[in-house]
Amino acid sequence: MTSPGERNATYAPLGLLAELTHRCPLGCPYCSNPVALEPRKGELDTATWARVFREAAALGVLQVHLSGGEPGARRDLVDIVAAARAAGLYGNLITSGVGITEASLGKLADAGLDHVQISIQDSIPASADVIAGYTGAFARKNALAHGVVRLGLPLTVNVVVHRANIERVGAMVELALELGASRVEIAHVQYYGWALANRAILMPEREQVARAAAEVEELRQRHHGRIVIDAVVPDYYARYPKPCVGGWGRRSLNVTPSGKVLPCHAAETIPGLTFWNVTEHALGDIWQNSPAFRAFRGTNWMPEPCASCARRDIDFGGCRCQAFALTGDATATDPVCHLSPRHAELATLAAERSEAAYTYRRMPAGREAEVETPA
Amino acid sequence: MSDAPQPASVSPDARPHLPRGVRLVHNEAQGGYVLLAPERVFKADAIAVEILKRCTGEATVAQIVDDLARTFEAPRERIETDVTQLLQGLADKKLLAL
Ligand code: SF4
Numbered sequence: 484m485t486s487p488g489e490r491n492a493t494y495a496p497l498g499l500l501a502e503l504t505h506r507c508p509l510g511c512p513y514c515s516n517p518v519a520l521e522p523r524k525g526e527l528d529t530a531t532w533a534r535v536f537r538e539a540a541a542l543g544v545l546q547v548h549l550s551g552g553e554p555g556a557r558r559d560l561v562d563i564v565a566a567a568r569a570a571g572l573y574g575n576l577i578t579s580g581v582g583i584t585e586a587s588l589g590k591l592a593d594a595g596l597d598h599v600q601i602s603i604q605d606s607i608p609a610s611a612d613v614i615a616g617y618t619g620a621f622a623r624k625n626a627l628a629h630g631v632v633r634l635g636l637p638l639t640v641n642v643v644v645h646r647a648n649i650e651r652v653g654a655m656v657e658l659a660l661e662l663g664a665s666r667v668e669i670a671h672v673q674y675y676g677w678a679l680a681n682r683a684i685l686m687p688e689r690e691q692v693a694r695a696a697a698e699v700e701e702l703r704q705r706h707h708g709r710i711v712i713d714a715v716v717p718d719y720y721a722r723y724p725k726p727c728v729g730g731w732g733r734r735s736l737n738v739t740p741s742g743k744v745l746p747c748h749a750a751e752t753i754p755g756l757t758f759w760n761v762t763e764h765a766l767g768d769i770w771q772n773s774p775a776f777r778a779f780r781g782t783n784w785m786p787e788p789c790a791s792c793a794r795r796d797i798d799f800g801g802c803r804c805q806a807f808a809l810t811g812d813a814t815a816t817d818p819v820c821h822l823s824p825r826h827a828e829l830a831t832l833a834a835e836r837s838e839a840a841y842t843y844r845r846m847p848a849g850r851e852a853e854v855e856t857p858a
Numbered sequence: 859m860s861d862a863p864q865p866a867s868v869s870p871d872a873r874p875h876l877p878r879g880v881r882l883v884h885n886e887a888q889g890g891y892v893l894l895a896p897e898r899v900f901k902a903d904a905i906a907v908e909i910l911k912r913c914t915g916e917a918t919v920a921q922i923v924d925d926l927a928r929t930f931e932a933p934r935e936r937i938e939t940d941v942t943q944l945l946q947g948l949a950d951k952k953l954l955a956l
Pocket residue numbers: 507508509510511513514515516551552553578579602844
């Protein structure tokens with residue numbers, strides 16, 4: 484027997500984020516992919532993904548999030564969806580909308596896809612295309628959203644909120660309703676990777692965040708029963724941190740295009756962690772025993788003030804990646820927490836402003852040829 | 859006002875069913891039945907499972923209540939309250955079609 488505080492405690496994960504590829508025609512400046520994108524040649528093949536799905540289901544995983552990059556860049560996407568369904572998993576496709584046609588969507592639905600999530604960058608088309616770094620993206624996303632609804636699949640519209648669109652949160656929820664979405668996700672930018680590089684350009688004002696939160700609450704009441712509104716709060720302006728990934732190594736895992744298994748999508752930003760790969764280990768072994776998963780599982784690794792805090796089993800000390808990015812110490816209390824000795828610095832960082840052009844998310848030169856833009 | 863569809867309410871002759879994208883599955887490692895929906899997972903207790911298994915789109919709410927009252931030899935009014943409450947809650951969360 485192990486106590487839940489220990490690094491080798493046993494948990495059954497619920498969700499698997501499958502990054503099928505890092506290729507994507509879009510260039511969102513807040514993309515959650517690592518700054519060092521993985522090239523096409525190392526991507527796992529169909530059979531390996533199918534095995535990963537079976538092993539995940541046996542561990543307790545219920546839902547697989549087929550993501551990227553743009554999953555539509557995988558030619559075997561239909562087979563991958565079918566494999567997820569065959570493993571008994573709930574298949575959720577997370578797409579930019581560019582890279583999946585209505586014809587391919589029909590095949591995915593027939594293969595057993597359960598749900599589609601499309602990201603929308605803004606309610607104003609021209610602004611949306613600038614944010615995505617892709618002309619015509621908005622129109623394609625709209626067309627695909629209609630296709631999803633026509634097929635009778637449930638649709639989530641995902642809206643990432645930052646300074647350039649925060650004044651239109653209400654309009655974006657209305658757009659989601661018009662598109663026939665049953666759920667809309669209002670996600671404020673989380674500052675890792677590409678977003679961290681663009682932080683001074685993306686960060687909204689504190690008052691804007693408060694106004695947007697009030698607006699979302701009002702919309703939630705008004706549209707109760709018509710659309711589910713989920714909101715991810717912007718944490719630089721919060722008092723307590725978010726319970727990142729539901730606790731390290733407790734609820735979810737992330738497999739990168741080349742098969743590395745991460746406790747969260749940004750975990751590679753923490754130096755010194757060792758990640759195991761599905762091509763060398765069974766998923767259950769990785770989940771339970773790999774050094775990266777054991778590093779911050781449970782609560783025994785925590786220093787003060789988290790170690791003796793009543794909230795340590797609620798927010799798990801916040802986000803490890805953010806703690807490292809902002810303090811240089813991955814075991815530190817997430818500076819978002821007002822109890823962190825480094826909390827005051829956050830206000831200074833959030834106040835930095837720049838009107839420069841975005842640093843778009845791109846493959847390094849020489850790899851760009853690998854990104855095909857679907858016709 | 860938005861012209862989006864109004865929230866559905868549970869009537870005795872509605873024929874409830876799980877919409878596309880909502881599935882009731884059994885997973886050993888999670889210890890029983892779970893209702894899977896977009897980005898959400900709900901543990902289904904024994905009563906919920908009995909109700910949900912009958913939501914096939916064929917039986918009406920009234921028939922489901924009759925069936926449960928018979929199967930579990932319980933007062934019809936109590937079952938009706940339980941069923942209506944559960945179904946309304948699920949319909950509000952878009953997890954059930956009426
Ligand atoms: S660039 Fe945009 S659409 Fe592409 S993977 Fe990143 S966030 Fe998604």
